[in-house]
Amino acid sequence: MTRLSTIALVIAALAAVPLVTQSNTVLNFLVVALLIALAGQGWNILGGYGGQYSFGHAAFFGTGAYVTAILQVRYGLNAWPGCALGIAAGALLGAAIGALTFRSGLRGSYFALVTLAFAEVLRIIASVAPITGAGVGTLVKLDLRWEAFQFQSRAIFYWVILALVAVSLVIAWLVERSRFGAYLIAVRENEDAARALGVDATRVKLGAMTLSAAITAAAGCFYTQYFLFLDAGIAYGPWISVEALLTAIIGGVGTVLGPLLGALVVKSLGEAARLVTGDAPGLDLVIYGAVLVLVVWFAPRGLMGLVADVRAPVRRPSRIAQEATHG
Amino acid sequence: MLSPVILIPAVLNGLLTGAVYALIALGLTLIYGVLHIINFAHGALLTAALFAAFFAHKLFDLDPYLAAFALAPAFFALGYALQRFVISPASHGDDRNMLLVTLGIAVIVENALLYAFRADTRTIDVPYGFSTIDLGVTFLSLPRLVGFGAVFVVALLLWAILTLTDAGKAIRAVAKEKLGAELSGIDVAHVYAMTFGLGTACLAVAACLLLPTYYVNPHVGNAFVLVAFTIVVLGGMGSVPGALVGGLLIGVVESLCGLYLGESLGQIGIFLIFILVLLVRPSGLFGERA
Amino acid sequence: MAEPLLAVYNVSKRFGGLLAVDAASLFAEGNRITALIGPNGAGKTTLFAMIAGFLKPNGGSVHYAGQDITGEPPHALARLGIARTFQIVQPFAGLTVTENIAVGAHLRHRARRAALAAAVEVGREVGLGDMLDQPAGTLTVSGRKRLELARALATQPKLLLLDEVLAGLNPSEIRDVVPVIRGIQARGITILMIEHVMQAVMSLSEHVFVLAEGRIIAQGPPEAVAADPLVVEAYLGHGAAKLAAET
Numbered sequence: 001m002t003r004l005s006t007i008a009l010v011i012a013a014l015a016a017v018p019l020v021t022q023s024n025t026v027l028n029f030l031v032v033a034l035l036i037a038l039a040g041q042g043w044n045i046l047g048g049y050g051g052q053y054s055f056g057h058a059a060f061f062g063t064g065a066y067v068t069a070i071l072q073v074r075y076g077l078n079a080w081p082g083c084a085l086g087i088a089a090g091a092l093l094g095a096a097i098g099a100l101t102f103r104s105g106l107r108g109s110y111f112a113l114v115t116l117a118f119a120e121v122l123r124i125i126a127s128v129a130p131i132t133g134a135g136v137g138t139l140v141k142l143d144l145r146w147e148a149f150q151f152q153s154r155a156i157f158y159w160v161i162l163a164l165v166a167v168s169l170v171i172a173w174l175v176e177r178s179r180f181g182a183y184l185i186a187v188r189e190n191e192d193a194a195r196a197l198g199v200d201a202t203r204v205k206l207g208a209m210t211l212s213a214a215i216t217a218a219a220g221c222f223y224t225q226y227f228l229f230l231d232a233g234i235a236y237g238p239w240i241s242v243e244a245l246l247t248a249i250i251g252g253v254g255t256v257l258g259p260l261l262g263a264l265v266v267k268s269l270g271e272a273a274r275l276v277t278g279d280a281p282g283l284d285l286v287i288y289g290a291v292l293v294l295v296v297w298f299a300p301r302g303l304m305g306l307v308a309d310v311r312a313p314v315r316r317p318s319r320i321a322q323e324a325t326h327g
Numbered sequence: 328m329l330s331p332v333i334l335i336p337a338v339l340n341g342l343l344t345g346a347v348y349a350l351i352a353l354g355l356t357l358i359y360g361v362l363h364i365i366n367f368a369h370g371a372l373l374t375a376a377l378f379a380a381f382f383a384h385k386l387f388d389l390d391p392y393l394a395a396f397a398l399a400p401a402f403f404a405l406g407y408a409l410q411r412f413v414i415s416p417a418s419h420g421d422d423r424n425m426l427l428v429t430l431g432i433a434v435i436v437e438n439a440l441l442y443a444f445r446a447d448t449r450t451i452d453v454p455y456g457f458s459t460i461d462l463g464v465t466f467l468s469l470p471r472l473v474g475f476g477a478v479f480v481v482a483l484l485l486w487a488i489l490t491l492t493d494a495g496k497a498i499r500a501v502a503k504e505k506l507g508a509e510l511s512g513i514d515v516a517h518v519y520a521m522t523f524g525l526g527t528a529c530l531a532v533a534a535c536l537l538l539p540t541y542y543v544n545p546h547v548g549n550a551f552v553l554v555a556f557t558i559v560v561l562g563g564m565g566s567v568p569g570a571l572v573g574g575l576l577i578g579v580v581e582s583l584c585g586l587y588l589g590e591s592l593g594q595i596g597i598f599l600i601f602i603l604v605l606l607v608r609p610s611g612l613f614g615e616r617a
Numbered sequence: 618m619a620e621p622l623l624a625v626y627n628v629s630k631r632f633g634g635l636l637a638v639d640a641a642s643l644f645a646e647g648n649r650i651t652a653l654i655g656p657n658g659a660g661k662t663t664l665f666a667m668i669a670g671f672l673k674p675n676g677g678s679v680h681y682a683g684q685d686i687t688g689e690p691p692h693a694l695a696r697l698g699i700a701r702t703f704q705i706v707q708p709f710a711g712l713t714v715t716e717n718i719a720v721g722a723h724l725r726h727r728a729r730r731a732a733l734a735a736a737v738e739v740g741r742e743v744g745l746g747d748m749l750d751q752p753a754g755t756l757t758v759s760g761r762k763r764l765e766l767a768r769a770l771a772t773q774p775k776l777l778l779l780d781e782v783l784a785g786l787n788p789s790e791i792r793d794v795v796p797v798i799r800g801i802q803a804r805g806i807t808i809l810m811i812e813h814v815m816q817a818v819m820s821l822s823e824h825v826f827v828l829a830e831g832r833i834i835a836q837g838p839p840e841a842v843a844a845d846p847l848v849v850e851a852y853l854g855h856g857a858a859k860l861a862a863e864t
Contacts, residue, residue, distance in 0.1 A: 033602075039500070050463075051431075055367070055426075055430065056791050099604070100606055101605075104606045104607070106606075108423070109364065109365040109422070109426060110790040112365070112426050113365060113605065113607045114602060114606075117553060117556075117557075117601050118602065120553055120598060121598045121602070122597070124594055124595050127617070128589075137800075140600060178729060179723045179727055179728075179729065182540070182719060182729070183718055183720065183723065185711075185712065186707070186712075189709035190707045190708070190709055190710075192391070192671070192703070192707060193703065193707035193709065194709075194720065195459035195690070195691040195692050195697065196669065196696060196700065196701050196703070196769075196770075197672075197700070197720050197724065197769070197772055198696055198724035198772055199720070200690075200692040200693075200719070238367060242434060243536050245488075249427060250368075269518065278440055281442065281446070282438035282441035282545070285434055285435075285438035285441075286434070286435050286438045286439050286442060286622050288434060289430075289431045289432065289434030289435035289438065292428075292430070292431035292434065293413070293417055293427075293428055293435070296417055296418065296424050296427050296428055296431070297416065297417035297418075300421075302419055304408075
């Protein structure tokens with residue numbers, strides 16, 4: 001279990017980056033990596049702690065992003081309440097999809113499929129509905145004032161997304177130490193046994209999905225404010241579903257720091273691929289896919305699992321020996 | 328209500344499209360029925376098959392219908408190897424891992440194709456590409472009609488393999504009672520890989536049937552994959568007749584929705600059916616399990 | 618006679634054309650050990666699942682402490698004080714023994730720290746004191762059975778449903794676990810157990826129900842039931858030989 005001091009240390013180290021370099025390339029890279037880490041932490045709450053693998057977290061990312069953008073562009077709402085409503089809309093959608101799927105008892109492959117289908121339905125609707133700008137997309141007006149949740153300096157944007165990531169880490173930390181978290185993990189490990197012990201499995205999963213959707217929607221809201229442009233493929237496209245899942249799996253499912261570590265590693269690999277081959281499309285994703293398969297294959301507990309093994313390599317055998325003497 | 332003059336061709340064309348959908352779904356449902364995994368790489372492998380058929384035509388001037396006889400065994404081998412040497416060892420027998428591994432393969436294949444061939448859309452020219460048959464009420468595309476017939480030939484062939492050959496019997500035994508099959512000396516890993524191979528071979532045939540009237544680009548499989556999932560869920564996971572009937576049904580639904588709602592919204596009709604069936608009757612219309 | 622803590626009236630369950638449980642009635646009186654026995658496929662586990670809320674009966678009703686609980690979900694029953702173990706042990710394999718038990722303890726303790734403390738206490742009670750930090754997946758069969766018991770106990774039940782808790786244990790392990798079950802009874806917990814190990818049933822339980830082909834065919838004190846010709850015919854023809862071999 002990750003300690004709060006470790007989280008503080010990691011965040012402090014990342015917060016110091018703009019003091020060392022003001023390079024736009026570096027900061028832009030880190031902003032995107034943290035954005036994915038945030039979306040991935042959302043996935044991790046449901047998929048990592050709850051064992052419900054969603055293949056359609058784009059549904060929540062896109063809803064957060066679009067609600068934020070549309071409220072500003074079409075209804076003249078300020079960006080701050082816009083973002084709050086974007087997160088709320090994502091959470092609501094998560095609760096709605098969760099209520100439908102968990103009540104019908106969908107698990108495993110079926111759950112992955114139905115989440116994927118919801119994201120695709122939203123993508124198709126967004127690509128034709130006038131309110132999203134359909135094929136043209138939605139452009140948020142450039143207005144570099146903090147009142148508009150836009151910032152002149154990239155460093156400020158960076159600190160904002162870092163703060164959001166910090167909040168998501170603390171949420172995961174709290175989940176690990178709460179009854180809700182214990183119940184969620186119990187449902188992941190064995191749903192029937194959990195129910196027998198008084199766990200309302202449907203309610204616990206529903207709670208996890210709502211929280212998970214809210215966090216991923218927050219990443220969508222930030223995306224809108226940072227890039228100021230959305231279309232259906234960006235907001236609801238499979239890329240974000242895959243990257244959210246990828247960072248959590250590669251970093252280590254069901255760990256506090258896994259998605260952050262995973263996002264930094266995955267994005268670095270993608271960047272390295274781009275440096276080597278120029279801007280050829282596809283190669284970064286080929287590498288992501290390969291890393292996904294390799295991690296599942298050789299390091300099922302992700303990079304955090306490798307870290308734990310390095311730090312405590314001899315603990316497991318000694319426990320087994322201990323059991324043998326008592327067994 | 329639209330007049331029969333428009334409606335009948337729409338239904339017939341829907342059936343022609345639906346047959347190819349059915350073939351793609353057949354591969355998916357076969358794999359699910361035996362391995363109990365949803366193969367998320369199915370769409371990407373279809374794309375790969377379309378590219379293979381395209382280059383067989385471009386480089387060797389091989390007619391897609393002839394190419395099917397070469398590509399089906401090749402894709403059988405590919406599917407066999409993928410299951411035996413990648414999916415199975417990588418997922419350590421855990422269902423959630425299998426989802427991830429097939430998703431990873433999908434991402435790799437699709438983007439490797441994107442990297443190699445860019446996003447360009449390609450088509451081939453065959454002399455019969457635009458041939459039609461006059462049915463009196465409407466004209467139907469000859470290559471699509473050939474495809475329709477071929478799907479049923481393949482389905483029949485698959486049925487024959489499953490019921491008459493020893494390998495087919497082993498596959499059915501494993502699907503019904505894995506442990507029992509294992510105890511009676513059936514090599515389950517081999518059967519799994521063969522099933523995956525057969526499912527992938529279906530894709531190769533489907534690609535060859537599609538190519539004369541369709542196009543290929545690195546994302547083309549995506550258009551089919553959710554449709555195929557819908558058919559499989561509708562027909563009942565693992566049910567072969569369910570996949571055939573479901574495929575035809577979805578083809579017609581898509582065609583009619585397209586007629587009334589426009590092309591892109593026509594797809595939504597499919598997804599709504601999909602979500603509805605999953606929520607209300609996850610065992611499908613023909614499924615046995617509750 | 619006081620009203621029994623658990624009373625099951627004419628409960629039936631149908632799977633397709635198969636009537637797995639056919640109008641079965643049984644009761645478990647407070648602070649006693651009641652056993653449910655029967656040959657394989659008699660419907661014991663199905664009946665159990667209906668009592669514990671995992672299956673909804675097609676007919677009949679289940680009453681607990683004077684309250685109709687028919688069709689209530691398992692988590693609601695756990696809250697009322699009904700806990701169960703599983704025939705095939707179901708540990709949360711990735712968690713430690715303490716964390717496993719804490720899931721049960723959370724039912725009565727909201728705070729993590731309190732739940733963990735309660736878990737340690739219950740773990741020691743059932744003899745898992747030396748294995749508390751071990752991953753549950755590494756436990757031996759008898760360790761896992763104890764873990765099942767500990768988790769159920771941690772929910773502080775009034776009624777404990779034990780599904781073949783002794784099955785799969787060797788005689789010396791059974792001798793270890795039997796006192797644990799007696800200890801649970803001594804704390805005032807009512808026990809209803811499905812059991813195949815006849816010897817243990819005879820020595821532990823005060824009242825036995827016999828289920829065969831979905832119907833309760835006999836009930837009474839263990840010695841009386843064992844002598845019932847109906848039971849001998851349906852069940853003990855096979856079991857008696859085993860019993861004789863064991864003694």
